[in-house]
Amino acid sequence: MKITCDRQQLLDAVLNVQRAVSSKSSIPALQGILLKAKQNSIYLCGYDAEMLGMTTEIEASVLQTGTVVLSAKLFGDIIRRLPDERVHLETDDKNMTTIQSGQSNFSIVGIPAEEYPELPKISGExxxxxxxxxxxxxxxxxxxxxxxxxxxxxxxxxxxxxxxxxxxxxxxxxxxxxxxxxxxxxxxxxxxxxxxxxxxxxxxxxxxxxxxxxxxxxxxxxxxxxxxxxxxxxxxxxxxxxxYRSAIPQNSSSTVTIKTSDFIDSVERVSLLITDRLKSPIRCIFEEDTIRLSSYTPIGRASDQFPAKLEGNSVEMGFNNHYLLDALRNAEGDQVKVELNGPLSPMKVLPMEGNSFLFLVLPVRLKSEDAG
Incomplete structure (x- = not known):
């Protein structure tokens, strides 16, 4: 194999394909990237032989076709640090691979491509x-x-x-x-x-x-x-x-219209006392025109509130702060509609119109000491 190609294109391809490479494998070839020099391009493949495979091709000036498997980490580290815009790769019949760019020159040991497992074929597509x-x-x-x-x-x-x-x-x-x-x-x-x-x-x-x-x-x-x-x-x-269809509550006793950023900011504020070591649910009280939030941990108490519009019954619920934030941060739109059906039924987060997304967050049972 004897090729010349653009260093940045090669680096981008290597860094992406590298993510599919197995970090630990009993097959040495699977810790490498398969390179195939074709007529006017070079093909790269990373594969973990279990879950994931990734391939790509980039343009190259190919003087001699051929194949080799190179250590993904070492190859990536070398290409990243090369000084010139062009890279020359050459592999001999014993898989010794020379990588040259500007005044830099490396020779690294390759693995025969025959030892690299084939990617699965898609059948009945x-x-x-x-x-x-x-x-x-x-x-x-x-x-x-x-x-x-x-x-x-x-x-x-x-x-x-x-x-x-x-x-x-x-x-x-x-x-x-x-x-x-x-x-x-x-x-x-x-x-x-x-x-x-x-x-x-x-x-x-x-x-x-x-x-x-x-x-x-x-x-x-x-x-x-x-x-x-x-x-x-x-x-x-x-x-x-x-x-999942049966897990989604069909009825609601309360519907709350909320400005998404207000809810996120308020949850983030009362989460400041909660850590991985000091876990505590956030208490949410949904009232006619206000949502009141509070948290309680051994290092203190926090409370906050913001305006919202409630139709239906007031309700008091507890939530894991991370799960609540994930749902709110991934919601589209400045406002969301929240549907509730009592303190022990999941919260539904929905768009104001249509049904493009639906997030469910299960409540956490509140203890009296969480009351703040």
Missing amino acids: RGIQIPNSVLKDMIHQTIFAVAESDAKPIHTGTLFEIGDGKIRLVSVDGYRLALREERVNSEENGLSFVVPGKALQEVSKLLPENDENCAIQVGSRHILFTVGSYTVIARLLEGEFLD
């Missing part, structure tokens, strides 16, 4: 196209509610439902639920699958804020996202996802 900016927003507004523990592995991913000209993403972790829906130009119906949260985080980092389309292809066991020159392949999660 169905799929859709969705604007990059829309998918990025949808992931951002649901991924915060993905479960971090793997007590139920299926909940470490986000449920995708596609049908009737809509795409819906749903994440749950036992304490909250995030749902985001958009219309799409697709004839797919009844398509449902769960994508690992880790894969969605990587896709989100690659997605630009533009109206070009991301292509999603779904097979029986894997999913493929194509974002510009990148592809991300992930293994779908198996199992029974929560019946």
Whole structure:
């Protein structure tokens, strides 16, 4: 293999693909990046052989085609520090790879490409196209509610439902639920699958804020996202996802109209006494024209209030401050509608109009000493 390419393009590609590389693996090749010199380009691939694979191609002047696997960390560190705008790569028949740029010259030991596992093939594919900016927003507004523990592995991913000209993403972790829906130009119906949260985080980092389309292809066991020159392949999660429709309260006894920034600021203020060591719920009292918040921990008490409009019954509830803030920060619009159905039923956070998102936050039982 003998190529010349732009250093910045190569560095961007290496840093992105590197994120799919396995940090610990019994197969040395999986701790590396696969490089393939083609006719006018170089192909890069990172793969952890379990959950995630990422590929891309960049332009290159190719004098000799070939393949090699190079240590992802070492290769990335070298490219990052090269002094010139152009990089020359050359690999001999024993996989010794020379990297040269300006006056800098490195020779590093490569691994034969034959030792690199093949990426899975997508079989029985169905799929859709969705604007990059829309998918990025949808992931951002649901991924915060993905479960971090793997007590139920299926909940470490986000449920995708596609049908009737809509795409819906749903994440749950036992304490909250995030749902985001958009219309799409697709004839797919009844398509449902769960994508690992880790894969969605990587896709989100690659997605630009533009109206070009991301292509999603779904097979029986894997999913493929194509974002510009990148592809991300992930293994779908198996199992029974929560019946989220039955978890969403259908009725409410109170509806509150709230300025989102007022609620966020107030929660942040009364959270100042709460730490990982000194945990305490935030007490929220929803009244006719005011929401009063308070917290109590061994280091002190805090209280605050702000105006809001309540229709229905007054209600007093407790919430985990982080879960409450996550829901509010991911809500769209200057105002939100909050629906309540008593102190022990989940809080629903909704847009003022339409149903583009729905966040559920489960309440926390309050003790008398939390009263402030």
